Amino acid sequence: MPRFQFLLKNEKLKQYNQIALYIILINLLAFAFIAIATTEKDIRISAIITVVILSSALAIDYFLGKIKNNEDTPYKLLAEYIIALAWLKAGFWWLALLFFILGMLYLGAKRKLLVSIFTDKILYPSLPQKNISWPELNAIILKDGLLTIDFKNNKLIQQTIDENSTVNEQDFNEFCRQQLKK
Numbered sequence: 001m002p003r004f005q006f007l008l009k010n011e012k013l014k015q016y017n018q019i020a021l022y023i024i025l026i027n028l029l030a031f032a033f034i035a036i037a038t039t040e041k042d043i044r045i046s047a048i049i050t051v052v053i054l055s056s057a058l059a060i061d062y063f064l065g066k067i068k069n070n071e072d073t074p075y076k077l078l079a080e081y082i083i084a085l086a087w088l089k090a091g092f093w094w095l096a097l098l099f100f101i102l103g104m105l106y107l108g109a110k111r112k113l114l115v116s117i118f119t120d121k122i123l124y125p126s127l128p129q130k131n132i133s134w135p136e137l138n139a140i141i142l143k144d145g146l147l148t149i150d151f152k153n154n155k156l157i158q159q160t161i162d163e164n165s166t167v168n169e170q171d172f173n174e175f176c177r178q179q180l181k182k
Contacts, residue, residue: 004172006165008113008125008147016109020076021058023102027083028054034090043090050086054079077107113159115147117172119179124149124157140176142169 028051035047061075080103088096108127116123122140124130138150142161149157161167 002116002118002123003175004115004117004167006115006167007162008115009160009162010110010113011160013110016106017076020080020106023099024054024058024076024079024083027086027099028058031086046086046089050082053082057082077103077110080106115161117175122149134179134182137180139180142167142172 031047031050031054035044035051038044038047057075057079061073061079064073064075080099084096084099084103087093087099111125113125114123115125120134122130122132122134122137124132132149136151136153138152139148140150141148145161145163147157147159147161151157
């Protein structure tokens with residue numbers, strides 16, 4: 001069981017959400033164009049259904065974000081996967097694969113950045129997750145909401161912690177000092 005756990009601030013989350021929104025809107029317009037321009041009935045129906053589902057997902061995401069002030073709605077991610085399925089149905093498997101990969105990257109970018117401090121190691125939320133042992137470190141300090149991890153190989157990680165994370169800085173720093181002395 002971790003001795004300390006806290007969330008890091010994901011400062012690029014707003015940018016990731018905007019990029020996802022632009023991707024969805026571009027595809028929404030593309031499927032609307034396909035629905036109007038195609039002469040094949042099954043492709044037109046598929047495109048119309050995609051436009052309706054994407055519009056609904058965006059509307060739900062917008063209203064939940066405004067009403068509940070909830071940044072963690074899954075509807076943009078759902079829209080990314082619906083886009084992949086729609087392109088697959090339209091016969092463009094390479095676009096389906098591209099949007100499936102973009103959905104996976106978006107899912108990874110939105111994940112919670114949880115740092116876990118154990119008596120024998122530190123789990124840092126990178127891709128892939130770093131398993132840092134105490135002998136690798138010169139220092140680890142939490143001061144004024146800024147976590148600093150100083151490695152013996154001259155690497156340095158500095159990251160702000162989330163405002164909602166409640167960590168007693170003095171207890172944390174004392175625990176880390178004790179672990180580094182061992």
